[in-house]
Amino acid sequence: MSIIVIGLSLSFLLFLLAAGLTLIFGMLGVINFAHGALYMLGAFVGYQIVHMTGSFWLGLLFAPLIVACVGALIEILALKQVYDRDHIFQLLLTFGFILVIDDATKMIWGFDYKQVPTPEIFMAPISMFGSQIPSYRLFVIGFGAAVSLALFLLLDRSKWGMIIRAASSDPEMAQTLGVNVNRVRTGVFALGAYLAALGGVVSAPLVPIELGMGFSVIIDCFVVVIIGGLGNIRGAILASLLLGMTRAAGYTYATEWVELLTFALLIGTLMFRPAGLFSTKGRSA
Amino acid sequence: MKLLALESCNVTYGKAQALHSVSIEVAQGEVVSLIGRNGAGKSTILKTIIGLKQPVSGRRVWKGDDVTARLPNQLGRLGIGYVPEDRRIFDNLTVHENLRIATVMGRTGAWTETRIFEMFPVLLDRASQAGNTLSGGEQQMLAISRALLTNPELLLLDEPTEGLAPLIVDELVDSMRRINEEGMTLLLVEQNLRVPMKLAHRQYVVDNGTVQWSGTTADLLANREEIEKLISV
Numbered sequence: 001m002s003i004i005v006i007g008l009s010l011s012f013l014l015f016l017l018a019a020g021l022t023l024i025f026g027m028l029g030v031i032n033f034a035h036g037a038l039y040m041l042g043a044f045v046g047y048q049i050v051h052m053t054g055s056f057w058l059g060l061l062f063a064p065l066i067v068a069c070v071g072a073l074i075e076i077l078a079l080k081q082v083y084d085r086d087h088i089f090q091l092l093l094t095f096g097f098i099l100v101i102d103d104a105t106k107m108i109w110g111f112d113y114k115q116v117p118t119p120e121i122f123m124a125p126i127s128m129f130g131s132q133i134p135s136y137r138l139f140v141i142g143f144g145a146a147v148s149l150a151l152f153l154l155l156d157r158s159k160w161g162m163i164i165r166a167a168s169s170d171p172e173m174a175q176t177l178g179v180n181v182n183r184v185r186t187g188v189f190a191l192g193a194y195l196a197a198l199g200g201v202v203s204a205p206l207v208p209i210e211l212g213m214g215f216s217v218i219i220d221c222f223v224v225v226i227i228g229g230l231g232n233i234r235g236a237i238l239a240s241l242l243l244g245m246t247r248a249a250g251y252t253y254a255t256e257w258v259e260l261l262t263f264a265l266l267i268g269t270l271m272f273r274p275a276g277l278f279s280t281k282g283r284s285a
Numbered sequence: 286m287k288l289l290a291l292e293s294c295n296v297t298y299g300k301a302q303a304l305h306s307v308s309i310e311v312a313q314g315e316v317v318s319l320i321g322r323n324g325a326g327k328s329t330i331l332k333t334i335i336g337l338k339q340p341v342s343g344r345r346v347w348k349g350d351d352v353t354a355r356l357p358n359q360l361g362r363l364g365i366g367y368v369p370e371d372r373r374i375f376d377n378l379t380v381h382e383n384l385r386i387a388t389v390m391g392r393t394g395a396w397t398e399t400r401i402f403e404m405f406p407v408l409l410d411r412a413s414q415a416g417n418t419l420s421g422g423e424q425q426m427l428a429i430s431r432a433l434l435t436n437p438e439l440l441l442l443d444e445p446t447e448g449l450a451p452l453i454v455d456e457l458v459d460s461m462r463r464i465n466e467e468g469m470t471l472l473l474v475e476q477n478l479r480v481p482m483k484l485a486h487r488q489y490v491v492d493n494g495t496v497q498w499s500g501t502t503a504d505l506l507a508n509r510e511e512i513e514k515l516i517s518v
Contacts, residue, residue, distance in 0.1 A: 159389065162378065166386050169375045175357040176335050176367040177435060178390025 001131045003248050009137045009206075011244025012144020016199035017217060018224040018236040019151055020192030026168040026231040027188040030079065030090045034097035035196050036218030041101055042067045042197025043209045047114045056119040056205070064197040071193025075186045102211055111211070116204035140202055147198065148237060155233065164188060168231075220247075223262055227269045229276020238278045286313045287349070288439055288470055289334065289365070294343030296333050303329045304494045306343070311439060311472050316465050318473040318481035321491035322516050327474040328370055330491065331441045334472070335367045336360045362390055366437030370444050370474075372428040376417035380408055383416045383427055387434035394436030395467060401430045404460060422453040429460070439470045446480050458483055476516070478505075490515050 017039055024032045046063035050056050074097060082089045122136035155161035167174040167184045175181050199217075207213060224243050228235030246265060250258035269277055289311045296304040304326050311317050319327045332338040334345065336357035345353045347363055361367070375383050384398060402409040405426040411419060419427060425445060432440055445461070446454045458480060465471050465484070475481050481488055481502070488505050490498040492515055498508075505512055 159385075162382050162386055163389060165377050166375045166382075169377050170373055172337055172357070173369065173373045173375070174386070176337070176361050176365075176369075177387050177431070178358050178361040178392075179386075180358050 001129045002133060003252050004245075005133050005137050005141065006251070007245035007248030008241075009140040009144070009244075010248055011241045012141060012148065013199050013203055014217075014220055014224050014244055015148055015237050015240035016144065016195045016202070017221045018228065018240055019148070019233055020195035021221055021225050022228070022231055022233050022236045023164070023188055024192040025225070026233075027164060028075075028079070028083075028090075028185055029087070030094060032189075032192065033091065033094040033218070034074070034101060035192070035221065036214030036216075037098045037101035038067055038071060038193045038196040038214075039200040039203075039217055040209075040211070040214035041070065041105065042200025043116075043204045043213065044105055044109055044114070044200075045197070046201035046204050047116050047209050048109075050116050050204075051114075056116065059116070059204075060198075060201050063201045064194045067197030067200075068190040068194035072186050072190040074193075075189035079189070080182070080185070098214070102214075105211060113208040113210035115208060118205040136205055140206075143202060147195075151195075152233075160187075220262065223266045226266060227277050229279035232276055232279060235276050235278035239276075242277075287311075288313045288347070289472075290344075290346040291330065291333060291340075292344040292346060294333055294340040294345070296329055296338050296340050302494065303338075304333065304340075307333075307491075307494070307496055309334075309489060309496070311470055313438075313470055314465075314468060315487060316461075316471045316473065316485045317487045317489065318475055318485040319489045319491050320475050320478065320481055320512075320516055321497075322476060325491045325516075326494040327491050328443055329494075331367070331369075331443050331472070331474060334360075334441060335365055358390075361435060361437075362392065364392070364436075364438035366432035366435050366440045368425075368428045368432045368440070368442045368445055370447075372424045374416040374419070374424050374427055374431075376415065378416050379413050380416055380419065380427060381412040383431055384408070384434055387431045390435065392436045396433045396436050398434070401434065405430060422449050425449060425453075425457065429457075433464070437469070439472060440464070441472050441474075443474045444476065445473070446475070454480070478509075478513070478516075482506075492516070 017035060021032060021035050024030060042063050045066050046059040049059035049063055078093055079090060082093055118136045122139050124135060125132040126135045126138065155164065163179055163184060167179055167181050171181045220243065224236060224239045227242065228239030243262065243265065246261050247258055250261045287310060291307055291309045293306045293308055294304055295302065295306060307330060309330060319330055321327050329338060333340055336355060340353065344351055352360065352363065375386065378386065384401060407423055408427060408430060411423065416427065429445065446457055461471060461484060473481065473485060485502055487501055488499065489496050490512055497515055498512060
């Protein structure tokens with residue numbers, strides 16, 4: 001039972017990040033290396049808010065908004081300037097932002113790792129199916145599912161989602177229909193940063209908040225995005241579930257084999273379904 | 286009244302020059318066609334009008350105002366509608382969404398979804414299908430409808446009848462004539478004379494990135510042999 005709970009909570013955290021990465025790739029054509037750094041920044045800003053106000057919920061509300069603003073600034077001040085250049089410039093730029101965000105974090109918060117306590121109402125474990133389940137993990141699952149559902153509704157049903165999909169599919173054509181594609185790009189990058197930071201704050205009570213935290217998570221996210229099919233957000237949720245459950249099972253039964261299992265999934269996908277396990281013909285975002 | 290003009294526009298793709306000092310004028314209510322062979326520069330002229338290409342020199346003028354520096358989304362909002370070559374239907378949007386996206390900029394007028402569905406009932410039948418599941422003719426209807434729903438004053442049509450069955454071409458020509466009779470100005474690109482002769486009041490013949498000839502449709506009839514030489518492959 002606890003494997004399922006840990007697996008699902010891991011899956012939804014991965015999806016929050018992978019969804020942003022996928023959306024940004026679909027709209028901007030850029031693989032955002034700095035996505036893990038934004039996740040880490042979300043956790044640190046969340047820590048700061050919790051530290052100052054004593055409320056986890058204020059952190060969950062405001063830290064992602066602050067990181068979304070940082071994302072918007074990165075897009076406007078830096079990425080926008082290099083869209084016309086070769087792809088490699090955009091990659092190098094997002095890679096550069098890892099270093100900038102890491103150093104800024106060091107300057108503000110120092111080298112020590114930080115901790116965010118589990119919110120009080122989720123302190124006590126819950127008995128389910130004969131085992132003790134940490135209730136915060138259940139919250140992560142419910143919250144992750146709700147955010148994922150909201151994201152799908154936003155993309156599939158709302159006017160904004162329609163504009164994002166149109167602008168991702170054919171930016172020039174969307175522009176002739178009056179869509180300000182520059183602004184859509186900024187918005188999508190900010191949304192991706194928001195989701196990454198949301199993942200950071202939600203993870204904060206589960207893991208130590210430290211400088212390297214973005215790095216390990218971004219690798220898993222790339223694996224999810226590749227297994228799901230680059231730019232395919234439906235694929236990303238299935239791939240998140242697959243990887244999250246695999247890793248949870250691995251931690252329980254064969255701890256030393258977790259990384260091997262992760263990359264076996266990746267290599268298997270690249271060998272047999274290089275377009276992604278769940279690829280369809282069209283991109284869904 | 287002069288609606289739109291390109292004045293001595295030079296346009297390049299990298300180092301290759303696509304248009305050499307092209308000047309075009311379209312008056313309110315007209316149907317004007319640009320004819321010429323493949324690669325002559327006709328599509329580039331339309332792209333320059335809607336802002337997808339910026340002239341390296343020359344001016345774009347809308348109702349007497351210099352709009353050379355405007356972006357495509359701003360030109361679309363001014364009232365220029367664009368039906369591109371290859372239709373460019375959004376393949377990850379449904380047919381209905383492909384129409385709704387045109388109404389996002391908020392230009393309202395005579396063209397509403399209801400009227401579109403009256404003119405092209407097949408689009409209503411296919412409303413919830415993905416845009417890329419339509420046949421060529423249906424995609425063309427959708428591309429035209431999408432542009433109409435922006436309620437433009439000037440509609441640019443890049444080879445709207447290319448690759449379509451003759452029966453559907455006749456249907457589209459009828460639709461375009463009706464659209465014009467209701468007051469919309471059309472600028473049409475075609476490779477042959479068939480559709481322009483039926484629809485257009487004035488013609489520009491384009492070759493090698495320059496305007497080689499221009500005149501009324503009656504003038505064109507009088508010089509038909511000379512013109513056909515200019516556009517034949």
